[in-house]
Amino acid sequence: xTDSASEQQDGSVEVEETLTGSxxxxxxxxxxxxxxxxxxxxxxxxxxxxxxxxxAERTADLQRLQAEYLNYKRRVDRDRELVRENATYHAxxxxxxxxxxxxxxxxxxxxxxxxxxxxEQLERVVAAQGxxxxxxxxxxxxxxxxxxxxxxxTDPEVRVTTCKVIAKAGYRMGERVVRAAQVLVVDxxxxxEAPAPQV
Numbered sequence: 001x002t003d004s005a006s007e008q009q010d011g012s013v014e015v016e017e018t019l020t021g022s023x024x025x026x027x028x029x030x031x032x033x034x035x036x037x038x039x040x041x042x043x044x045x046x047x048x049x050x051x052x053x054x055x056a057e058r059t060a061d062l063q064r065l066q067a068e069y070l071n072y073k074r075r076v077d078r079d080r081e082l083v084r085e086n087a088t089y090h091a092x093x094x095x096x097x098x099x100x101x102x103x104x105x106x107x108x109x110x111x112x113x114x115x116x117x118x119x120e121q122l123e124r125v126v127a128a129q130g131x132x133x134x135x136x137x138x139x140x141x142x143x144x145x146x147x148x149x150x151x152x153x154t155d156p157e158v159r160v161t162t163c164k165v166i167a168k169a170g171y172r173m174g175e176r177v178v179r180a181a182q183v184l185v186v187d188x189x190x191x192x193e194a195p196a197p198q199v
Contacts, residue, residue, distance in 0.1 A: 089173060092131050096171055096179055098122065099133075103169065135170045135181030139163045145170055147180040156189035 049057070102119045105111060111119060134145065141148065141161040149167055163183040170181030 085173065085176075088129055089176070089178065092126055092129060092173070093178060095122070095126055095131075099126070099171075100168055130173045131171055131178065132173075133169045133171055135163065135166045135168075135183065137163060137166055139183075141183070141185050145172075145177055145180055146185075147182045148185045149182055150184055152184050152186055154189035155186040158186060158188050161185050161187050 099122070102111075102122070105115075105119075110116075139146075139162070141163055146163060152164060155162065155164070162185060163181070164186045165184040166181060167184060168179075168182040171178040
């Protein structure tokens with residue numbers, strides 16, 4: 001740059017600065033500055049997760065939701081089945097007393113023709129609903145399914161405590177005991193041992 005002086009009307013001198021370089025050099029310097037600034041502006045900023053990472057995350061979320069839904073569906077199905085079983089249990093339990101009366105009537109002789117048909121139909125209906133009868137004389141006593149009303153002595157023919165008389169049959173639905181069989185039991189008797197040889 002060079003300074004040039006010019007006189008003003010009031011006699012003062014004004015100094016002007018002029019560019020000594022060419023216009024092309026100044027333009028080049030400005031372009032360089034713009035490039036540097038622009039380069040920094042155009043530099044990509046640090047971005048979030050990549051597309052692959054996002055896809056993996058969404059897939060994991062979907063799998064998690066699917067597992068939760070399947071667990072929920074299993075719980076609902078299990079609860080629905082439990083509600084059904086409980087409803088059937090409560091509906092059939094009072095009928096057991098009716099079945100007991102039918103058994104007592106059979107003990108006194110053959111049933112009348114009309115009553116026999118009703119009794120057999122009732123037994124078929126409750127069996128179709130899953131109510132099954134158990135307990136026969138000669139069954140080994142099992143405290144989980146039998147209720148011993150009394151012991152009636154010993155029996156040398158049995159090896160374990162055995163149900164000798166069935167006072168009331170037991171009923172179960174699947175593995176669930178609705179009513180234990182009420183029984184009279186006998187214990188195993190002592191078997192006669194051979195006499196010891198005399199000396």
